[in-house]
Amino acid sequence: MKQNNIWYLDRGKNFFTQEGQLFFEEMISIFNSLSIYNDLSSNDIIEKFPKKYKESGNPNALLTTVRNIGIINKQNKLSQNAKEYLDYKLSYDELIFENLSQINYDKENEYTVKPFFIICIVLYELFLIKKEYSLITKTDCIEHLYEIKSYDKTFIFNTVQRILLEDRDFTNVKEAVLDIWFNALNHFSIFDYKDKNALMINEDEVDFFKAIYDIYLSGNYELFNNGIYGCIPSLNIEMNYDRNIIDAQEMFDYVFGIRDSRICKFIFGEDSFGKYKPFRTIKNIAIRKINECDSYIGELLYKYSQDSNDYQPEANNKTIEENENNEESDSNIIMQKSEAELFLKNRGIDLSNKEWTYAKNQPNKKCYWMNPPSYLTEKDWYIVLNNQIDSRMIVLLIPKNTLVISNQNDRFLKCRKDRPQYIDIEIYEKDLRIRGTDYVLTDYIYDVLDY
Numbered sequence: 001m002k003q004n005n006i007w008y009l010d011r012g013k014n015f016f017t018q019e020g021q022l023f024f025e026e027m028i029s030i031f032n033s034l035s036i037y038n039d040l041s042s043n044d045i046i047e048k049f050p051k052k053y054k055e056s057g058n059p060n061a062l063l064t065t066v067r068n069i070g071i072i073n074k075q076n077k078l079s080q081n082a083k084e085y086l087d088y089k090l091s092y093d094e095l096i097f098e099n100l101s102q103i104n105y106d107k108e109n110e111y112t113v114k115p116f117f118i119i120c121i122v123l124y125e126l127f128l129i130k131k132e133y134s135l136i137t138k139t140d141c142i143e144h145l146y147e148i149k150s151y152d153k154t155f156i157f158n159t160v161q162r163i164l165l166e167d168r169d170f171t172n173v174k175e176a177v178l179d180i181w182f183n184a185l186n187h188f189s190i191f192d193y194k195d196k197n198a199l200m201i202n203e204d205e206v207d208f209f210k211a212i213y214d215i216y217l218s219g220n221y222e223l224f225n226n227g228i229y230g231c232i233p234s235l236n237i238e239m240n241y242d243r244n245i246i247d248a249q250e251m252f253d254y255v256f257g258i259r260d261s262r263i264c265k266f267i268f269g270e271d272s273f274g275k276y277k278p279f280r281t282i283k284n285i286a287i288r289k290i291n292e293c294d295s296y297i298g299e300l301l302y303k304y305s306q307d308s309n310d311y312q313p314e315a316n317n318k319t320i321e322e323n324e325n326n327e328e329s330d331s332n333i334i335m336q337k338s339e340a341e342l343f344l345k346n347r348g349i350d351l352s353n354k355e356w357t358y359a360k361n362q363p364n365k366k367c368y369w370m371n372p373p374s375y376l377t378e379k380d381w382y383i384v385l386n387n388q389i390d391s392r393m394i395v396l397l398i399p400k401n402t403l404v405i406s407n408q409n410d411r412f413l414k415c416r417k418d419r420p421q422y423i424d425i426e427i428y429e430k431d432l433r434i435r436g437t438d439y440v441l442t443d444y445i446y447d448v449l450d451y
Contacts, residue, residue, distance in 0.1 A: 006146050007115045008107040009068065009180045015096050016187050025092075027066045031078045032086060040076055070099030084288065088421070089302055094282050097188060100181075102227035111149045115181065117224045118148050118156075119199060121216050124209040125160045127201050133164060135200040138173040138182065151221045173197075189281050211278040232279055232286050236269045237294045247338045248304035251297065255290070256280050267297075306371060306422060340384055340393065347449050349395060356382035361389065361429050368427040374415060377403045377423075382446070385427065390450075394432075397446040403439060411438045 015021070034040060034048060046059045053059055066072050071082050081098050084090040090098070105111040119136060122145060127134035136145070144159050186193045190209070192202040201209055215223050215231055223230040235255070245263055254264035257274025265273065276286040283305055291298025337358040341351055355376060359368040368385050383396040405423060406412040414436070416422045426435040433440045 005107040007103070007105065007141075007177050007181060009100075009103055009177055009184075015184050021092060024066075024069075024071065027062070027071055028078065028082050028086065031066070031072050031076075031082070035078055042076065045076055068103075069096075070102055084284075088306065089288065089291075090284050093188070094284050096184065097282055098227055098229060098285055100184060101229075105149060112225065113148065113150055114224050114227070115145075116185075116227075117151075117212060117216070118145055119185070120209050120212040121151075121156060122148075122160055122163075123199065123201050124206075124213040125157070126163070127206070127209065129160070129164065131203075135195075135198045137168060137198050138175060138178045139171070140168070141178055141181075142173065142175065151216060151224075153216075205278075205281060207278040208281070228279075228282065229285055229288065232289045233275060234289055234293060235272055235275065237290070237297065238267050238269075239294075241267050243296065246297070246300070247336045248300040249336050252301055252304050255286070256283065340386055343393065343451060344384070344395065344449070347447075349447060351382055351384075354382055355379065356384060358384045358386070359427070360386045366429045367435070368429065370425045370427075371416070371422050372425065374405055374421055374423050377401065377405060377413070383441075385432075387429065393449045393451060395446040395449070396432075396441055396444045398441070398444050402444070410436065413437060413439075 015024070030049065030053075034045060037044075040048075042060065042063055045063065046054060049059060049062075053062060056062065063072075063076070067074070067076075070079050073079050078086075079099075081090065081095055085092070085095045101114065101116040103115060105113045105115060123134055123136055126136075140163055144163055148156060148159060182196060182199060185191055185199055186196055190202055190205040192200040194200060212231060215221075246267065250259075250261050251264055251267070253259040254261045254273060255268065255276045257277030257280075260273050268275075276283070279286040284302065287298060287301045287305060290301060340358055344351060357370050357372045357376065359370040361368050370383075377398075377400070379400050381398045381400070383398065385394040385396065387394065404412045405415060407414050413423050413425065413434070416424055427433070427441065428435060431440060432442050432445075
């Protein structure tokens, strides 16, 4: 087999450049607009391309590219991953992550083994033997990993032993396909980006590699056929739950192992706490698994994922009920948005029929972070800031069109690059100034309530 067909991946060097991301997003938009047509041939599609692509050197190569990286399927239809991205249920990074995990060993699909999982398995075996040896170089790939064409445990074990017995070659080997793989994978936080010419485990994310390795040991290799999505376990969701008692953050914290909850134990099962912790860096892919079982809970978690801060490892693991019953704990602490809404309602501020944004301060950051949809700036907008340190709730009411969004002007709010319909806002705890802007929100304080 020709070596340039092994681990074949096209245009990957451009995944995380601004130019590359714009190209892939434009391709997704083009194929989404073509979804109204049935049975389009490759030539039909090229005829409907914008002029700049039609007149490019090789428009057929563009089709090969977007098909190879998983933007479209063999039927020239938009892939499920790309549809999820368009629906704002995957970030751009998650889209690329999932697509990379689905790439086959060779261009002709003669072998169904996935390079992504081979890399993870070999890295974890090296990690188990000796942490300082747990890295993969481009030479290791050429001389050893390219030879792995199945998930045969004996062959992989012997391959790892050969890697360890040899003098490791850390020189920067120039091979186009490996440059693409290494550049792309080193972008993700599961790998420790110390050397762009090597792949190393980020020890903070070792649970991810263990989860992949456990599937490998079990022999359930068919799970790898659907990429990383196939590796994420399903949850047995209780169908007869009361929608009035569930809270998005509580469920999110529970499934990603941040904080236990008796209610969530009932909904998701006794052994489900932290089941998705290994996949916290690709949380929306994991949430899709829940969404397929229960779309109501799934949509709540998608919205919370978009609106909230990322995984907070410093959070405690006690259940809500344990915190309430623990004499040494602060029984007055308000954590969840639903708790804040009830507290405010009892104090005469009813937000139940209003669109509002909730944020808690982080002890180590001294700020409130939020990710609201941009349309809220065009409405009278309530923002509730929960100072958990001082047990104080600050309610802001921002009149419509007070805050301006402009990515060209440093004085104004900025849209997210990966989600332009959302804005990044960081409010300093000390003076309620929005970071990176001229906006100070003290003039818009509607009420301050201690609890």
